[in-house]
Amino acid sequence: GGPVMAKENERVIVVGAGIAGLGAANSLQSSGYDVVLLEARDRIGGRIWTERSSGVAMDMGASWIHGIKKNPIAALAEKAKAPLSPIFDYDHASNYKSDGSGEGLPDKNAERFMSTMEDYLAWYLRREPNASLQTLIDDAQSEGDLDFLTSAQLNFMVNTEVEHEFAASPEKLSVEALDEGKSQKGGDVLFPQGYDAITDYLAQSLVIHTEAVVSKIKYDAKGVVVYSSAGEFRGDRVVVTVPLGVLKAGRIEFSPSLPDKKLQAIEKLGMGVLNKVWLTFPHVFWHRDIERNIIQYVSEEEGHFSEWLNGYKYVQQPVLLGFNAAEYGVTIESKSDQAITDEAMAVLRKIYGEDIPGPEAVKITRWRSDPYALGSYSYLKVGATTKHRKHLAEPVNNRLFFAGEATSSAYPATTQGAYLSGLREAERIRDL
Ligand code: 6YU
Numbered sequence: 001g002g003p004v005m006a007k008e009n010e011r012v013i014v015v016g017a018g019i020a021g022l023g024a025a026n027s028l029q030s031s032g033y034d035v036v037l038l039e040a041r042d043r044i045g046g047r048i049w050t051e052r053s054s055g056v057a058m059d060m061g062a063s064w065i066h067g068i069k070k071n072p073i074a075a076l077a078e079k080a081k082a083p084l085s086p087i088f089d090y091d092h093a094s095n096y097k098s099d100g101s102g103e104g105l106p107d108k109n110a111e112r113f114m115s116t117m118e119d120y121l122a123w124y125l126r127r128e129p130n131a132s133l134q135t136l137i138d139d140a141q142s143e144g145d146l147d148f149l150t151s152a153q154l155n156f157m158v159n160t161e162v163e164h165e166f167a168a169s170p171e172k173l174s175v176e177a178l179d180e181g182k183s184q185k186g187g188d189v190l191f192p193q194g195y196d197a198i199t200d201y202l203a204q205s206l207v208i209h210t211e212a213v214v215s216k217i218k219y220d221a222k223g224v225v226v227y228s229s230a231g232e233f234r235g236d237r238v239v240v241t242v243p244l245g246v247l248k249a250g251r252i253e254f255s256p257s258l259p260d261k262k263l264q265a266i267e268k269l270g271m272g273v274l275n276k277v278w279l280t281f282p283h284v285f286w287h288r289d290i291e292r293n294i295i296q297y298v299s300e301e302e303g304h305f306s307e308w309l310n311g312y313k314y315v316q317q318p319v320l321l322g323f324n325a326a327e328y329g330v331t332i333e334s335k336s337d338q339a340i341t342d343e344a345m346a347v348l349r350k351i352y353g354e355d356i357p358g359p360e361a362v363k364i365t366r367w368r369s370d371p372y373a374l375g376s377y378s379y380l381k382v383g384a385t386t387k388h389r390k391h392l393a394e395p396v397n398n399r400l401f402f403a404g405e406a407t408s409s410a411y412p413a414t415t416q417g418a419y420l421s422g423l424r425e426a427e428r429i430r431d432l
Contacts, residue, residue, distance in 0.1 A: 009034060010033055010034065010236050010237075011033070011034040011035075011036065011234075011235035011236050011237075012028050012033050012034070012035055012036070012235060012236065012237045012238070012239060012429060013035075013036045013037075013038065013224065013226050013233050013235040013237070013238045013239070014028075014035060014036070014037045014038070014238070014239045014241065015038050015214050015217075015226065015238060015239065015240045015241060015242060015252075016038075016039060016040075016046060016240070016241035016242045016243075016404070017037055017038075017039035017044040017045070017046065017199075017203070017208050017210075018044075018045065018046025018047060018048065018199075018241060018243075018404070018418060019045075019046065019048055019198070019199055019202070019415050019418045019419045019422070020241040020403040020404045020405065020418040020419065020421050020422040021037060021039075021046075021239070021241040021403070021422060022037075022044070022199055022202040022203055022206070022422070023202065023403075023418075023419045023420075023421075023422030023423050023426070024239045024241065024403055024422035024423065024425050024426045025037045025206050025422075026202050026205075026206065027422070027423050027426035027427070028426045028429065028430075029205070029206065031426070031430055033429075035206065035207075036207075036209070036233050036235060037206055037207070037208045037209065038209050038212040038214055038226065038228055038230070038233065039208055039209065039210045039211075039212060040211070040212065040213040040214070040229075040371075040372045041210065041211070041372055042210050042211050043210065044199055044200075044203050044208060044210070045061075045196050045199040045200075046061070046199075046243070046372075046373070047061035047062060047243070047367075047373060047376070047377070047405075048061050048062050048195045048196055048198070048199050048415060049061045049195075049196065050191075050194030050195055050196040051278075051363055052194070053363075054278075054280050054361045054363065055317075056280070056311070056315050056317045056319055057191070057192065057193050057194035057315065058278045058319070058321075058363055059190070059191065059194060059195045060276060060278075060363065060365050061195070061365075061367075061376075062195050062414075062415050063190050063191075063195070063309075063321075064088060064188040064189065064190050065077070065084070065188060065189050065190070065415070065416070066183040066184065066188055066411075066414050066416070067183040067184025067185050067186050067187070067188065068084075068087075068184070068186040068187060068188070068189055069184055069185040069186025070184060070185075070186075071184050071186070071416050072416055072419055072420060073198065073415050073416045073419060074189075076198040076201060076202070076419070077191070077197065077198055079201060080197045080198050080200070080201035081197075082191055082193065082194075082197030082198060082201075083191070083192060083193055084189040084190070084191060084192075085189050085190045085191070085192050085314050086189070087186075087187035087188065087189060088187065088188040088189060088190060088293055089187070089293060090188075090293070090294070091107055092291075092292055092293040092294065093292055093293060093294035093295070093296050094288070094289045094292045094294070094295050094296065095296050095298060096295070096296065096297050096298065096350075096351045097152070097298050097299075098152060098297070098298060098299035098300065098301075098350065099350070100350050100351050100352075100353075104152075104153070104156070104296065104297070104298030105149075105153050105156060105157070105296070105298050109148060109149060109153060110157065110161075112148060113146070113149060113154075113157045113161070114161065116140055116145050116146065117136070117137075117140070117178065118178075120136050120139060120140050120145075121136065121175060121178050121179060124136055124175040125175065125176065125179060128175070129174075129175060129176055129385070130174060130175075130382065130383060131174070131175050131382075132170065132171055132172070132173060132174065132175070132382045133162065133170035133171075133173040133174070133175055133177065133178065134169075134170040134171045134173075135175075136170075136175050137158070137170055141154075151300060152298050152299055152300045153298055155298075155299070155300055155301075155302065156296070156297075156298040156299070156306055158170060159302065159306045159307075159325075160296065160306060160307050163325040163326040163328075163329075164274060164307060164323050164325050166272060166379045166413075167272025167273055167274040167325050167326065167329070167375075167376050167377055167379060167413070168270055168272040168273075168325075168326050168379045168381070169326040169327055172270060172326075172379075172381055172382060173270075173379060173380065173381070173382070174380040174381060174382045174383065174384060174385070176380050176384075176385055176386070177379055177380040180380060180386055180409070180412060181408075181410070181411050181412045181413060181414065181417070183411075183414075184411075184416070190314060192314045192315050195415075198415075209228075209230050211229065211230060212228040212229060212230035212231075213228055213229040213230075214226055214227065214228045214242075214252055215227055215228065215229070215251070215252060215253065216252065216253045216254075216255065217238055217240070217252060217253070217254050217255070217400070218255045219238070219254075219255070219256075219396070219397065219399040219400055220399075221397075223235060223236050223237075223399070224236070224237060224238045224399050224400070226238055236399075237398070237399055237400075237401060237429060238399065238400055238401065239401040239402070239403055239422075239425050239426075239429075240252070240400065240401065240402050240403070240404075241402075241403045241404045241418075241421075241422065242372075242404065243271070243372070243373050243374060243375065243404060243405070243406070244266065244269055244271045244375070244378045244392075244404070244405075244406035245271040245368075245373055245374025245375035246371075246372065246373070246374055247266045248266055248267070248271060248374065249374055251371075251374075254400070258396065258400075259396060261391045261394070262391060262392065262394070262396065262402075264388070264391065265388040265389070265391035265392040266392065268381060268383055268384040268388045269378050269379075269380070269381060269384050269388050269389065269392065269406060270378060270379045270380065270381030270384065271374060271375030271376075271377075271378055271379075271406075272325070272326070272375055272376055272377060272378065272379045273325060273326065273329040273330050273333075273367060273368045273375055273376050274323060274324075274325040274329060274367070274376040274377070275323070275324050275325065275329045275332060275333070275364070275365045275366065275367060275368075275376070276321060276322070276323060276363075276364070276365045277305070277321070277322040277323075277324070277340060277341070277344050277362065277363075277364050277365075278311075278319060278320075278321050278322075278362065278363040278364075279319065279320050279321075279322070279341070279344065279345075279359040279361075279362055280317070280318065280319050280359055280360050280361040280362070281318040281319070281320070281356075281357055281359055281360065282318065282357050282360055283318050283357070284312055284318045285352055285356040285357065286310065286312075286320070286352060289310060290310070290312055290313070291313070292310055292313070293309065293310060293313060294307060294308065294309060294310065295307075295308040295310060295320075295351065296308075297347050297350070297351060302327070302328055304324070304328065304343065304347060305322045305323070305324060305343065305344050305347040305348075306323075306347075307322070307323050308320050308321060308322050308323075308348075309321040309323075320348070322344050322347075325376075329368075329376075330368055333366040333368050333369050337362055337364055340362075340364055341358075341359060341362050341364075345358060345359070377405055377406075377412075377413035377414075378405060378406035378412055378413055379412075379413065386409050389406065389407060389408065389409045389412060390409060392406055392407045393407035393408075393409075393421065393424075395425075395428060398432060401425040401428060401429065402425070403418075403421040403422045403424065403425045404418055404421060404422075405417050405418040405421070407421045408420060408421045
């Protein structure tokens with residue numbers, strides 16, 4: 001049918017100006033709702049966050065559009081006139097062994113690892129869907145099906161394909177995690193001039209209250225009251241888009257308290273950690289990899305900067321982006337910038353030699369410690385299933401609505417999942 005217009009003066013309060021909240025607010029406002037958008041930080045975008053203080057656009061949160069084909073984020077990028085990089089090719093990587101020599105992990109071994117995991121997954125989904133991913137890996141190992149990998153190569157695969165991808169260790173991940181959120185087709189791209197082009201675009205016609213930390217939401221038959229550090233806001237409905245980590249920590253009090261099903265979902269789903277380290281160098285020293293997308297380091301060590309993005313390829317500046325996730329990603333947060341930089345440089349020196357220069361600038365994320373994220377993105381913890389994402393997404397008494405990355409069953413842990421979840425709740429409100 002045609003556009004559904006809002007009931008006169010109906011007011012919807014949206015909590016959180018990440019891409020889910022911006023999507024919901026935009027959609028509701030253009031259907032005539034009176035929208036109030038409350039954001040805790042002094043900036044919008046949430047886990048889409050571009051830092052420009054060193055002169056280069058550095059994305060500290062989301063980097064890629066995962067699968068550009070029919071991806072709503074790619075459509076937004078076009079509307080925002082944001083340039084996108086050429087398709088990111090994951091095979092376009094240099095592999096080094098822990099002694100710095102090449103051929104750390106041949107592509108065919110990486111592919112074989114993935115297909116072995118898929119084979120086991122099919123069995124586990126039918127027989128033991130609640131097992132951990134570690135159980136599956138142990139099983140494959142004891143059957144001899146991973147014998148084609150050295151232990152360093154296996155460690156590296158788990159690190160890059162599991163921990164960096166799902167932001168959690170295989171002990172914590174349910175096997176079902178491997179099965180959910182298949183990425184869209186068409187390859188991955190990134191925003192060389194910053195991911196925030198799309199959140200800025202969505203925010204254009206919205207009035208946003210920043211530094212409004214919401215601490216309590218009251219709801220009853222008459223409406224909602226939202227208490228924040230910027231005052232009290234009354235409305236007819238509220239869309240809560242804060243990260244799962246914030247809900248888990250109980251940073252927002254709900255009155256009356258949330259139904260058991262919702263509380264269970266919040267508890268059972270996991271909130272993972274992926275952190276980034278951006279290093280700016282005086283000049284490029286990785287000439288032999290200057291055409292590569294990724295520089296990879298195969299070692300026995302767990303998660304120690306095993307993967308680097310060659311920033312030169314995207315921004316023509318001497319920058320490298322390192323990743324760390326899961327337990328190592330958490331541990332790193334309590335260390336100083338200097339200590340983290342030393343660990344990162346130790347890996348780069350093993351690959352490129354002792355003579356490489358130190359960085360001129362460093363930018364390090366600590367997503368677990370960030371009070372408005374309390375983690376990077378959600379995952380299916382052992383004991384959780386997609387059903388819990390659905391429960392998290394369910395409205396309460398047609399007053400409270402929930403959106404955000406963790407509520408997406410189709411594309412969890414991504415920007416498109418978050419954005420579509422905001423549109424989903426806007427539509428649910430229009431349909432009332
Ligand atoms: C994607 C990607 N990506 C990396 C990292 C992170 C995430 N994601 P928001 O949190 O945005 O909004 C909620 C708002 O609520 C927020 O503004 C808060 O401030 C506010 N708030 C909180 N509490 C409040 C309160 N009390 N009151 C008021 N307001 C409050 N997604 O599509 N592509 O590449 C990555 C990545 C480090 C942290 C990602 C990626 C996830 C998305 O960022 C995320 O799902 C959405 O932005 C969430 O939006 P939202 O609105 O739901 O929440 C080299 C190499 C190559 C190969 N391998 C490398 C490994 C790569 C594997 N994956 C990488 C993923 C990356 C880089």
